[in-house]
Amino acid sequence: MTQHKIAGPAFNVESAEGIYLHGRDGDGIERSIIDGISSWWVNTHGHCHPTIVEAVRGQAGKLEQVVFAGFTHDTAERLTRKLLSTVRAAFDGCEGRKPEFCFYSDSGSTAVEVAIKMAVGYFKANGQKRNRILAMDGAYHGDTFGAMSASSRGIFNEDWADMLFDVTHLPFPEQGNEVKTFQALERYLKKHGKETAGFVFEPIVQGSVGFRMYSPMVLQKMAQMCREYDVLLIADEVMTGFGRTGTMFASAQAAISPDLMCLSKGLTGGFLPMGATLASKEIYKAFYRDEKGGMFLHSTSFTGNALSCAAAMASLKIWDDEPVLERIQNIENAHRTASSWFGVRPDVKEVRVKGTIFAVEVSDEKAGYLSDVAGPIYNFMMANNVLLRPIGNVVYILPPYCIEMHELERIYDSLWRALDHLRDLRAVDQGDDEAEQMPRVRQKVA
Ligand SMILES: Cc1ncc(COP(=O)(O)O)c(C=O)c1O
Structure with a gap:
């Protein structure tokens, strides 16, 4: 996701702690950067959280990795029990079957691959041929071929478009125009419902397309x-799992309990790579047979990696021991206050907030991933020691949950000035004095 030919030298991180990345920039100058995007949305409790450090260190001295077929280990067993009880609690009272079984892989993309294979395999095991997958316009589900196929067609996968399998993408439920999505879904289901294995969706927030949000009620109806x-x-x-949108899992806001759920990123607190696909008992049972054939054939060498399991277990312990939800709520409150200020800027099309996510859509004729907004904003923020990586013309803040209010304030403040800077650059390009019409001050949140 970086064009090496035109990108400057990368920042070299030597250590990290909480929200800070310490290292040297391309000129060899020592700097500390605020990780305003949780290192691509993975980090939840802050970098090098001592509870996770200790858990991984302890595990590394005992068992690092072992074949997870015919063999098991306590750390994976304990994690699975803990993860499933966390999921049960989160989906208490929600409609649908509960995820009760867990398959470990190593990333978000593989978690999605596994879910798609399970969905198709489940129907096959029950004597039905259902090879279709339904998804949503704007979706991003990863960069392996199945996950790319499920994703919306566009910049991330167009070079491989001929090699992807067909997936129908429903129109995104724009606020006020949701009926268009429902009608499309109804038409689709009438025609292909009985050939469709699964509907894969990013619940209530689509991340990679630029943090587009839709109502939980819409998701509930679609479900x-x-x-x-x-x-x-x-x-x-x-992306949405483990508190990112204000609740442990976003689907619970729509009061639906999914048949299959894909987890990664925040599962280990962002400490180590790990994917998990959670499945209902019915799906598990479809592959549970007296004969050898018909098993769920999918191998991942590092499945159930003991270090990742220890990190995930420690991350869930932090959820139990520390006021994580309160931190998330404080971040959301600050975001909402900030949104009222950013929202009145004439150069801002929309501000969107959900849980710890704050997204500013900058007005731009060339909207989308290749918009020219991203570069100047990224550079300005980095010059101010804050890492934000805009998605085209959408600039977002997605911090680790341990961020303090004064640190958030620093990010808003730098972002405000970054937008001023962009406005000034545009004014120079256009040779007009649009710059003078913009508000210069912003009230502080904290
Ligand atoms: C919703 C969603 N699904 C899947 C993925 C793919 O995860 P990974 O990069 O770990 O393969 C991402 C990554 O950003 C994501 O946001």
């Missing part, structure tokens, strides 16, 4: 419509 045709619900909670 109910899919259920009428026994289409399995595959929640891709890779």
Whole structure:
């Protein structure tokens, strides 16, 4: 996701702690940068959280990795029990079957691959041929071929478009125009419902397309419509999981419990790579047979890696021991106050907030991933020691949950000035004095 030919030298990180990345920039100058994007949305409790450091260190001295077929280990067993009880609690009272079994892999993309294979395999095991997958316009589910196929067609996968399998993408439920999505879904289900294995979706927030948000009620209705045709619900909670949108899992806000759920990123607190695909008992049972054939054939060499399991277990312990939800709520409150200020800027099209996510969509004729907004904003923020990596013309803040209010304030303040800087650059380009019409001050949040 970086064009090496035109990018400057990379920042070299020597150590990290909490929200800070310490290292040397391309000129060899020592600097500390605020990680405003949780290192690509993975980090939840801050870098090098001592509880996770200790857990991984302890595990490394005992068992690092072992084949997870015919063999098991306590750390994986304990994690699975803990993860499933966390999921059960999060989906208490929600409609649908509960995820009760867990398959470990090593990334978000593989968690999605596994879910798609399970969905298709489940129907095959039950004597039905259902090879279709339904998804949403704007979706991003990863960069392996199955995950790319499920993703919306566009910049991230167009070079391989001919090699992807066909997936129908429903129109995104724009606020006020959701009926268009429902109608499209109804038409689709009437025609292909009985050939469709699963509906894969990013619940309530689509990340990579630029943090587009939609109502939980819309998701609930779509889920109910899919259920009428026994289409399995595959929640891709890779980005939204583990508190990112204000609740442990975003699907619970729609009061639906998915048949399959994909987790990664925040699963280990962002400490080590790990993917998990959670499945309902019915799906597990479809592959549970007296004969050898018909098993769920998918191998991942590092499945159940003991260090990743220890990190995930420690991350869930932090959820138990520290006021994580309160931190998330404080971040959301600050974001909401900041949104009212950013929202009145004439150069801002929209501000979107959900849980710890704050996204500013900058007005731009060339909207989208290749917009020219991203470069100047990134450079300005880095010059001010804050890492934000805009997605085209959408600049977002997605911090580790341990961020303090004065640190958040520093990010908003730098972002405000970054937008001023962009405005000035544009004014120079256009040779007009648009710059003078913009507000210069912003009230502080904290
Ligand atoms: C919703 C979603 N699904 C899947 C993925 C892929 O995860 P990974 O990069 O770990 O393969 C991402 C990555 O950003 C994501 O946001």
